[in-house]
Amino acid sequence: MMHSRFDFAGAEVVVVGASRAGIGAAIARAFQGAGAKVAITGAESEPAAEDVGRFAYTQLDVTDGTAVKDFAAQREKLDVLVNCAAITARGEEMAPDFFAHVVNVNLHGTFRMAEAFHAQLKAAKGALINIASMYAMFGSPRNPAYGASKAAVVQLTKSLAIAWAGDGIRVNAVAPGFIVTQQSARSRTDPAHVAAVSSRTPMGRWGQPEDIAGPVLFLASTAAAFMTGTCLAIDGGYSVA
Template identity: 70%
Template sequence: MTAKASFDFTGANVLVIGASRAGIGAAIARAFQNAGAAVEITGVEPECIEEDAARFDYTQLDVTDTNEVYDFASTRDHIDVLVNCAAVTQRGKEMAPEFFSHVLDVNLTGSFRCAEALHPALSGAKGRVINVASMYARFGSPRNPAYGASKAGVEQLTKSLAIAWAKDGIRVNAIAPGFVVTEQSARAREDSIFTTAIEDRTPLARWGHPEDIAGTALFLASDAAAFVTGACVIVDGGYSVV
């Protein structure tokens, strides 16, 4: 049996926050563009990766800078889909209070800043917001406590915004990826014992790839999910059900 899912986002304006590096944000941006959308991306780096530089309009954006975020949002008046994917983590170094606060500021408050600043543009379009959480929203993480706390907050924020903005016709959902091969996970993947343990526990017996997350983003933004809001969809190869 073969089955191919296809989505048509022709005419849609899509903004992916946090897509400058090779990872989930970039994969989601490419998937929306391949489905016909006009896609803009942001990142904290001065430039995005070379392979995406010719594909997307790119803006350097610090999601921890409230004025910068609102200035950016003030020039966008119609957003059909907002994807909040900006995130930082540093395995084994998140017990330091200052860094803990920084992780929450980027991952959680940064997602809120962008969503709230772009609320008028989303409201006018009756748009969709997709926040990227993590399976660490539901698991303890002794070496990534800030990341886990921030992503749990993202899941709760998703529920609250879904209720608050339903009257505006905006749907707000989240995706909780499992272990995915990205630049951000590179350091963790240097530990062969750790990577093997993940593969052994995961029913699908592998790490995910950024493209494995993109399809769920397309679904949540599509009319196929017209009655879905406030949800957090786990995409982890079955890791969380073992």
């Protein structure tokens, strides 16, 4: 259990993009298990059934700058912000309009949220963790917009880490590999793809959302007090195979 490794008692945490069964929800549950007060957002009208009533929930479109600023203005304190909102559609991202929409959600949305909560994070000497992807490191012919946006998230993380270091804000990212989530469900309908991923991954399996939560809590904790501007690969060794 995450609470046996980290203590976030009294901390205020927001996880953006945690309404579906996946990485964001796993991160939110892990912070809650470690004692934090957690609020989540998502594009859906309500979170996954198992999280209804568990967290304070706000339906939020991260492409709506006014809505993002209004959401941030409602929170006086924030210790940790996790940017997990992202979309992708395997095989559909060559369409220019959809490409632009993916980048707007994944990259611009990440920046909108970070900028909106800058004052609170500065006051708390807090931590910002962005969710990138292994596709930030190499090409993705079926998901070009997703790959491009996540590569940009890594560079944004580095730039904000430098810009906000003087404010006492640490900015880091994680790059998940192939994870069993609702978002990856479409790609997992292809047995050949599923088998190819498992065979290439040195650890021999797809990751689970909980595999991402531990490193995120580490980056938000005092154990990572001298870390900023980094991106941790969490992919079972896929990117080095």
